[in-house]
Amino acid sequence: MKRRVGIVGVGQTHHRSKNTDCNGQELISIAVKMALENAELTMADIDAIVIGNMDHFESINYVDMWSVDGSGGYMKPIMKVTTGGTTGSAIGHAGFYHAASGLFDTVLVIGWEQNSESDTTAAISTCFDPITEREYSAGAIGPLAAHYIAYMSKYAATEEDAALVSVRDHNNAALYNPYAHLRQTIAVEDVMRSAYISYPIKLLDMCPRTDGACAVIFASEKKARKITERPAWILGVGDCHILVHLADGIGLANLPSLEIAAREAYEMAGITDPFNQIDVAELYIPASTAGVSWMEALGLCEEGGGPRLIRSGVTNMGGKLPINPSGGVLATNPIGATGLLRIGEAALQVMGKAEKKQVEGAKVAVATGFGGCFWSDVTVLSSLPGLD
Amino acid sequence: MEKVGIIGVAQTKYQRYNPASHAESAYEVTSKSLEDAGLTIDDIDNTITVCNDFWDGRTISSMTITEATGSHKSPTTNVEGDGTYGALMGLMRLLSGLHEITLVVAQSKISEGIPSVITNAIFDPIYERMLGLDAINSAALQMRSYMSKYGVTEEQCAKVSVKNHKNAKANPYAHLAMDITVEDVLKSRVLADPIKLLDTSPISDGACAIIMARERTAKRKHGKPIWIKGVGHCADAYHLGDRDLAEVDALASAAKRAYKMAGIRSPLKQVHVAEVYDAFSYMELMWMEGLGLCGRGKAGAMVDSGLTEMGGALPINPSGGVLSAHAVQVAGLARIAETVLQLRGEAGDRQVDGASTALAHGIEGACGQGHCVFILGK
Amino acid sequence: MEQGKEAIKPLSVKYIADMPYKYHAGYYYSRFLRELRDNKRIVGVKCPKCGKVYVPPRIVCRDCFVKMEDFVPVSDKGTLLAFTVTNFSYVDTTIGEPKKIPFTAAFIKLDGADSNIVHRLEETDEKKIKAGMRLQAVFSDNRTGDYFHDIDHFRIIKDM
C-alpha cells in the first residue's frame, strides 16, 4: 500500500546576491520559521529533517550536524543529501520518501546556499574529475551552449527564442515574486544586447548566484489532512543521474535524464498528456536556451516544438501553461535551495497560496531539478490526492 | 514497519592506500554484492550512494562512483553522511512501496586527504574552527570529560582497543589486526591526552555495499534474508560547549526509537551481537551506555567483566570494529554488513554462535553528535 | 551594552581553506597517465560487449555495466564538438591563485573513441574556432604524468 504524502508548508528567504547580515544557520532559520508559520506548526511538530547544500561553497563539513542551531535539528533525526544542482530537488524527494516510508509523519526539508561566501565558479570547478577534467572545466556552460547551437540548426530555433524565456522569467520575478533575487523587468533587446558568455548564451540568458534558503514541510496523509485543508499532494517523483563526465554531455540530443525522470514521475502520477494535464510548471533551467529545448523532454511539446511554444506565449502568465511564475532559476539561484524552491513554488500554486504569482485554478503542477552532470529530477504535485 | 530484508553484502579489504580508485573499489563491492545476492544490475531498481565532498576531495562527489555503482541506471539518492544513513535512506525508498530492491554503496579513500584538515572543517568557521580542532583533539576533550565525570579509566578504554584489534585477527577485511596489551596502548604515543595512538582508529581506504529488498522479493531472491527490525537516528547540539560531552542523549534517543520498533525491552539480553562505531577506544564504552547495555558510567566495569569479548554474553565488534578499519562514511555500513554475516552464520572465525538479533551503529559529526542505530534479525 | 542598540556593522571572518589531496589515479587512470607520459600515446578501454571505446579509460561500461579490461590506443587527432573561451578569472583551486585567462576549454571526440574528453585549445579567439574543426594533441617534451601538462594543448589542424 503506497502512502500519500502532501506538502503542508513552504518558506523562503528574501534572496539576495549577498546576505551579509546573517550567517548560514540564521539564513536557514528564516526559511524554516516561515515554513512552520505557513503550516501553522512549531518545531515540536517536526519528526525528521533533511538538509542539503554544496559543501565547498561554504566549506562546512557535515552540514547536517552544523545546521542544528538553525534547522531545529537538536535532538531530532536529521540527514544530509547532496547531489550538486539537483540537491534541492533530491532533498525534496528524500523528504517525500521519509514521509512515504511511514517512519516519519512530518518532515522538514531545507535547502540553502550562501554563495557569496566563496568564489562560486572556483567551487563549482571542484566538481570535475581532478585528474582528467578540473583544470579546464569552469562549469556546464560549454555543453549547454553546444546543445543550443545544435538545436538551433536542427529546428530553426533562434537566440531570440531563448531571449523570450529570459524575459518571461525575469519579468515574472520582477512583477510577481517579492522573494526573487533579480527583480528588474527586461526586454528581448536587453537580452540580445548583453554580452556573450559562450555563444549563443549571453549574460542575461544565464542564472545568477544567490544567497538564500528554502524550507518545505512534507507530511503523511493523515497528518497533512489535519494540518491543512489543501495540501499539495506529491503524485509523482522521478530522478535520473545519467552521466559523470562533463564532456560526455556534449552529443546529447535534448536532455535524456529529464525525459527518463519525467516518464517515471508522470507514470506514477497518471499523467498521460502533460501539456493538457499540467496547469503550471516550475522548471530548473540554468540558461534560457534550456527553457526552449527542454520542454520537449518534459513532453510539453513535440520534438522541435520548443520555439513554437515559447513564441505563442502559452508559457507566460495568463497563458494555458505558465512556466516559472516565480521567475525561476534565471532570477534566483541559491544552488542547494534552487531545486527545492521549484517544488515549494509548485506546491504554493496548487495550494492556492502563491499570492501575486498565483496561476488561477492551478490543480496540477510539475517541478524539475537539474544539476550534477546533466542529471534531472521531476516532481508532480496536485491539489487533488489523485488524478483518476 | 513492513519487512525489508538485506540479501546481499560486500566489503573490500580495508587498507591504507588502496591502489584502486574510488570508482574501482565502488565497482568491486557493487559487483560482489550483486553476486552475493544472486542478482544482476538490472534487478536493482534504485541506488543509494554515500559520499562526502570533503573526504572525497570533490564537489558532487557521488559523480565519482555513479557509473561504477550503476546508479545512473535507476533512481538514486546520494546521502552525505555515515553509511548507516545511506542504508536508512534506502530502507525508506523501499518502505514507500515505490521500489523493490535497493543497492547501497559507500566508499572512501581516507588516505587521499589529510584527515585533521578535513575534520577541522566540521567546526564552525566563524567560531571554533580557528582553534585547530579536529577529530582527534575534540575526541580527547570528550574522553577527558567522560573519564572525569564517571571515573572510567584509561586502562578500561585501552581494553577496548586490545579486544578489538584481537578480534580483527579473525576478520579478513580488517586493516589493523594485532595482538597488543593494555600496556602497549597506555605507552603508545600521546596524540592529544588522554588519547594515545592505540586509542585511535587507522586511516583506511575501502568500500562496502548492501542490497535490500521488500519482503516478498527478499524471500524469493535469497535463501537467508536478514530482516531490518528497527532503526533510529538523532542529532545532539552542534557546539561542543552546548553539550555535556560525557553524555549520550542523541544515541539514547536513536536507540530508543530503534528498540521500540524492534520490540526490544532489554537490549543486553535481547541483542546477541553488536557492531558499534568505535572511532576511538573510549567511544565504544560511551556508546554501550547510550545503547542502554549498561547504566551511565558502568561500561568500564562491563568491559572489565569480559562480557563484550568474543565468548562473552554480548560480544561487541567481533569484526574488530572501527578501531581496526576506519574508512569514514563506509564504517557504519560495514557495521551493518558485518552483522548480516553474523546473523547468516557466515562470519567465519569471528562468528558469534547462535546470534539471531544484532545491532549496528553509525555516527556523524564530531564526538558522536549524530547517531544512527539499526536492529537486524533473522 | 545597551539592549536593542542600533544594529552594528555586520562582520565577516576570512580564511583560506587549503586542503591537499593525493588523488589516487587507480588502475585505469594510471595506465592512461603512464601511456601519455612514457609513450605519448592516448589509450582508452573497450567494452567487451558493445565495443564502445571510453577515453579516459574507466572500469565499467556505462551502458552494459560490464568490467572493461581491453586497453586500446586511440588517435591523437580528433574533432572539436564544443568549446568555451573563459574570459573571467576565478580561483584556480589547485593552486589557490587566480586562473590565467583567457583559456579555451575544448570538448573533443578523438578518432577511435566513443566518449569525449576535455582539454585546452590553443586558440582563444572565438571567431577562429568552430565546432567540427579537426584538432591534434600537442605533447610536452618533459612529461610528468599529468594529463593537463603531458598533452600541453590541442592545436587546430590547418590543412585537412
Next chain:
Amino acid sequence: MSVQSEELGNTGTLIYPSRIKLPYTWHVGKVGSRFYQEIKDNGKIWGIKCSKCEWVFVPPRETCPRCYCDMSEWVELSDTGTLLTYTVTRYAVPGIQPLEPPFALGIIKLDGASTGLVHLLGEIDLNDISVGLRVKAVFREVREGNYLDIKYFKPVRA
C-alpha cells in the same frame, strides 16, 4: 605548471597530488557580530538568554537551539570560569593549528553562562591542567573581530 605524479608504492598505480585551496568570507551575522564587537571594543564577553529554557548561550545566537525560539536578552558574562575538560594537542597539522604544538585546549564554563566555550589555554603548565580549574580570559592587544581576539584562558591563582 605541471603536477608530478608519484608512484603509489609498488602497486603500479599513480598518485596525482593536488589540492582544493579557496578563500572564504563567512558572514558572522548580527548576533555574532555584536558578540565580537563587544570583545573587540570593550573586552567583554556577552551571552544571550532564552526566555523559555533560561539557558544562557555563548557564543550567542539568534535562535535557541533547544526551544527553537528567538532570543533577545543579552547577558554580560564574567571573563572567568571553570574548566570542564581539556586536552593538549601534541601532533602538528600544517595550516589549521593556531599555535605550534604542544598546545592546550579546553572547554570553559564562564560564570553566568549555561554552555561551555571551547578555547585555548595559556600561561599554563601543560602537565598540570585539571578539570575544575578556574581560568580567566586574556584578550589580545590588537583585536580583529574574530574568535582569537580572546588570546586564551589562563589559570586564576587563588
